Amino acid sequence: MSKGVLVDMTKCFGCGACTVACKLWNEKKYDEVNKPTLGEAAQLVDINWTVVSKHDVTDQGGHAAWRFAKKQCLHCVDPACASSCLVGALRKTPEGPVVYHPDLCVGCRYCMVACPFNIPKYEWDKSFPKVSKCQMCFTRVVAGEQPACIAVCPNQVMQFGDRDQLVKTAHQRIAANKGLYIDHLFGETEVGGTAWLYLSDQPFDKLGFKTAVPQESLPAYTWQILSKLPAILLGWTAILSGIYFINKRRNAAAEGKLDRTGGPQA
Amino acid sequence: MRRKGKSFGAGARLGAIEKRARRVGRKRREMARDRSAREIISAEDVDDMETKSNKGLPCSRRFFLKGLGAAGLSGALATLSGCKDAGKPSGGEGWTPQQYNAPGSWPVQVRGRVPIDPANPSIVRDDRKCILCGQCAEACERVQSVEGFYGLPIKNDITCVNCGQCALWCPTGAIGERDDIARVLRVIGDAKLHVIVQTAPATRIAIGEEFGMPAGSIVEGKMVAALKLLGFDRVFDTNFSADLTIMEEGTELIGRIKAAGGQHESEDHGHAPTALPQFTSCSPGWVKFCEYFYPDLLEHMSTCKSPQQMLGSVAKTYYAKKKGIDPKQIVSVSIMPCTAKKFEAARGEMNSAGALAGNPELRDVNFVLTTRELARMIKRKGIDLANLAPQPYDSLMGEGTGAAVIFAATGGVMEAAVRSGYYLLTGQNPPDALLNLTAVRGLQGVKEASLEVPGFGELRVAVASGLGNARQLLDQIRADKQAGLPPRYHFVEFMACPGGCISGGGQPKTSVPPGDWVRKERIRSIYAIDATIYKKRLSHENKEVLDLYAEYLGQPNGELAHRLLHTTYTDRSGSLTAKNKA
Numbered sequence: 001m002s003k004g005v006l007v008d009m010t011k012c013f014g015c016g017a018c019t020v021a022c023k024l025w026n027e028k029k030y031d032e033v034n035k036p037t038l039g040e041a042a043q044l045v046d047i048n049w050t051v052v053s054k055h056d057v058t059d060q061g062g063h064a065a066w067r068f069a070k071k072q073c074l075h076c077v078d079p080a081c082a083s084s085c086l087v088g089a090l091r092k093t094p095e096g097p098v099v100y101h102p103d104l105c106v107g108c109r110y111c112m113v114a115c116p117f118n119i120p121k122y123e124w125d126k127s128f129p130k131v132s133k134c135q136m137c138f139t140r141v142v143a144g145e146q147p148a149c150i151a152v153c154p155n156q157v158m159q160f161g162d163r164d165q166l167v168k169t170a171h172q173r174i175a176a177n178k179g180l181y182i183d184h185l186f187g188e189t190e191v192g193g194t195a196w197l198y199l200s201d202q203p204f205d206k207l208g209f210k211t212a213v214p215q216e217s218l219p220a221y222t223w224q225i226l227s228k229l230p231a232i233l234l235g236w237t238a239i240l241s242g243i244y245f246i247n248k249r250r251n252a253a254a255e256g257k258l259d260r261t262g263g264p265q266a
Numbered sequence: 267m268r269r270k271g272k273s274f275g276a277g278a279r280l281g282a283i284e285k286r287a288r289r290v291g292r293k294r295r296e297m298a299r300d301r302s303a304r305e306i307i308s309a310e311d312v313d314d315m316e317t318k319s320n321k322g323l324p325c326s327r328r329f330f331l332k333g334l335g336a337a338g339l340s341g342a343l344a345t346l347s348g349c350k351d352a353g354k355p356s357g358g359e360g361w362t363p364q365q366y367n368a369p370g371s372w373p374v375q376v377r378g379r380v381p382i383d384p385a386n387p388s389i390v391r392d393d394r395k396c397i398l399c400g401q402c403a404e405a406c407e408r409v410q411s412v413e414g415f416y417g418l419p420i421k422n423d424i425t426c427v428n429c430g431q432c433a434l435w436c437p438t439g440a441i442g443e444r445d446d447i448a449r450v451l452r453v454i455g456d457a458k459l460h461v462i463v464q465t466a467p468a469t470r471i472a473i474g475e476e477f478g479m480p481a482g483s484i485v486e487g488k489m490v491a492a493l494k495l496l497g498f499d500r501v502f503d504t505n506f507s508a509d510l511t512i513m514e515e516g517t518e519l520i521g522r523i524k525a526a527g528g529q530h531e532s533e534d535h536g537h538a539p540t541a542l543p544q545f546t547s548c549s550p551g552w553v554k555f556c557e558y559f560y561p562d563l564l565e566h567m568s569t570c571k572s573p574q575q576m577l578g579s580v581a582k583t584y585y586a587k588k589k590g591i592d593p594k595q596i597v598s599v600s601i602m603p604c605t606a607k608k609f610e611a612a613r614g615e616m617n618s619a620g621a622l623a624g625n626p627e628l629r630d631v632n633f634v635l636t637t638r639e640l641a642r643m644i645k646r647k648g649i650d651l652a653n654l655a656p657q658p659y660d661s662l663m664g665e666g667t668g669a670a671v672i673f674a675a676t677g678g679v680m681e682a683a684v685r686s687g688y689y690l691l692t693g694q695n696p697p698d699a700l701l702n703l704t705a706v707r708g709l710q711g712v713k714e715a716s717l718e719v720p721g722f723g724e725l726r727v728a729v730a731s732g733l734g735n736a737r738q739l740l741d742q743i744r745a746d747k748q749a750g751l752p753p754r755y756h757f758v759e760f761m762a763c764p765g766g767c768i769s770g771g772g773q774p775k776t777s778v779p780p781g782d783w784v785r786k787e788r789i790r791s792i793y794a795i796d797a798t799i800y801k802k803r804l805s806h807e808n809k810e811v812l813d814l815y816a817e818y819l820g821q822p823n824g825e826l827a828h829r830l831l832h833t834t835y836t837d838r839s840g841s842l843t844a845k846n847k848a
Contacts, residue, residue, distance in 0.1 A: 009419075014424060037393065
């Protein structure tokens with residue numbers, strides 16, 4: 001069963017414990033000065049697999065309010081990065097996480113271009129860089145545990161479970177709290193669905209989410225062309241070969257005629 | 267991948283040799299008819315290697331070609347065998363990259379942490395040290411009843427009373443005070459500025475711990491000597507303004523009690539709060555807590571500033587005037603056992619001296635350092651505090667009484683107020699029994715006492731330290747008020763930190779979690795100073811305070827006193843959704 005995470009952004013008070021948990025579990029470096037994990041300037045970079053960004057919004061009562069958004073790889077159901085990877089270094093696992101295999105990566109960075117959410121990052125300051133992104137604590141997930149960031153959240157902002165079940169839960173929660181949540185589950189249909197699902201009381205674009213994405217899987221677009229490619233190539237080869245042979249025959253016949261009329265053979 | 271690449275390369279090279287060999291072979295067959303073929307071949311196009319192999323190696327042409335053919339065939343087969351894995355990734359499946367198989371430095375227990383706004387004026391956190399043990403959250407919720415006592419989603423504030431108890435509990439030192447040492451050193455180094463410093467009552471019995479002395483060591487004189495070595499121009503004692511606070515707060519209390527009894531005094535400044543009980547306002551963490559969670563009870567809060575702010579505003583008015591220094595040249599630094607004091611000094615309304623001088627930008631207190639920061643400054647300068655010869659505080663604002671020093675311990679403000687309140691009500695000094703008001707001493711969270719004051723009657727007081735304990739009293743007072751019952755108490759002392767300032771969020775951290783043993787040692791020293799070291803034990807006998815009134819302020823709670831020594835509060839309930847339970 002493919003796992004997912006339901007994030008309720010109304011519950012987050014911005015302690016950033018998840019970002020520290022991520023660093024501890026994955027042994028990522030800290031650089032709060034240049035690459036902060038918390039606050040307005042928080043950004044996903046090679047060493048920050050997850051960040052909590054702060055956003056100034058207006059709440060339903062019309063008052064100024066703060067909202068915090070936990071950001072990390074959304075682990076698409078049908079990931080464009082994995083589809084674009086030439087060597088299979090990025091793979092969608094049956095458990096849900098999209099996992100990166102650094103030993104296979106050739107560093108082409110197609111994944112970075114392919115990702116609709118701009119998630120994979122490159123270790124630009126290393127001599128032998130790799131691509132870097134959230135693994136959704138794959139080894140924990142296959143062992144039946146929840147990812148590190150979820151385990152540490154003091155407010156239970158995130159809920160880990162089967163994605164299909166979480167989608168149902170989320171819709172029940174939206175229905176039960178009409179005044180609180182906006183009627184949209186981010187990640188349910190975006191780019192064909194993502195393992196991480198978000199509930200919010202604010203429009204998602206106000207929280208730094210990329211909302212202008214297709215509502216269907218991106219590899220599906222390329223598959224429409226790529227699936228026909230072998231047939232097209234073979235067909236085209238056959239057609240060109242045919243034309244070649246016909247021309248050759250015709251030329252030969254034409255030359256023979258010329259020979260007959262032009263004089264005796266050498 | 268790499269091996270395959272290599273074999274491809276080798277194959278290509280072999281192919282080239284094969285081709286050339288074939289070409290050569292064909293030529294040889296053509297030339298075989300000619301007996302002198304060998305000379306012609308070597309002269310024409312066979313390179314050195316070829317010539318050599320033809321001359322000496324025991325390898326026939328046929329054997330060589332067979333070998334090449336076999337190698338080519340096996341290469342082709344090996345390549346084709348890879349086709350059975352077509353579509354599968356070249357690294358195989360069912361494994362995860364090695365570095366993700368083992369957790370990194372993952373602690374045994376992870377329980378989250380408190381949220382700290384990166385712009386918090388009092389405390390900061392270093393994520394590199396955080397182990398997510400959750401003790402900060404524990405202190406914030408269980409001890410101070412802040413985290414978990416507000417609803418989610420949050421409003422435009424991360425609720426924090428700046429008390430710093432989380433910093434005290436943090437076992438790795440990830441949470442600490444916002445470090446202002448560099449800014450203080452800069453002003454000390456500026457010869458044009460007159461830098462004064464004040465030290466809170468609780469610092470003198472705690473800072474010794476940072477220098478290897480036992481808990482509760484009394485190092486008042488050594489600390490003053492160290493401050494002078496650090497380059498501060500004048501060293502003043504917050505005890506002075508604690509005595510001043512008692513004069514103001516005691517007078518205010520009596521005014522409230524008289525108003526409750528129907529006696530209205532005509533106050534020319536038009537500000538005479540009447541609500542009973544009166545709450546103390548010395549602890550800025552407590553004040554902010556009340557503003558957040560009990561704004562309906564703010565009318566009970568004494569309008570007196572805390573001793574730190576009183577000294578700050580007096581320094582830039584009275585002291586500046588007496589010494590003939592431009593208030594703009596004075597930089598006021600305070601050494602506090604408290605992180606909330608940093609927040610308090612930065613509050614917008616704490617600019618009375620500046621407002622009086624027509625320069626609202628001027629802060630009453632410019633910088634607040636915690637006891638820990640002072641210890642770091644002393645260590646960096648290479649001063650051995652333990653071996654310094656004690657020095658006295660500087661005059662004008664350096665005198666303090668026993669009543670002031672006990673501000674550091676829970677119940678101390680109450681006891682000091684009772685001593686001078688007795689005097690203000692009866693005109694006589696209190697009996698010896700009132701000088702050791704044991705009912706309000708000790709680490710118990712909530713304490714009550716009732717005493718007979720001749721000519722007045724029963725004075726009922728209560729003391730709470732630790733905001734979780736304060737909540738109990740506050741809920742009771744709120745319920746009484748809503749039910750229209752007469753006030754249970756006349757005067758209630760609240761301290762944000764358990765045990766009072768001696769265990770404040772800016773005090774030296776102990777190697778063990780903050781416990782009652784260290785608190786008791788520090789409290790014992792505080793009462794020892796009161797009982798045996800200081801000559802005076804009553805705030806109204808402080809000569810310098812009396813001089814201040816006589817020469818500058820006029821009367822306690824008078825017009826000028828109100829402008830300089832009293833303040834207003836802000837209802838902060840709009841920045842959170844208060845909840846009664848975690």
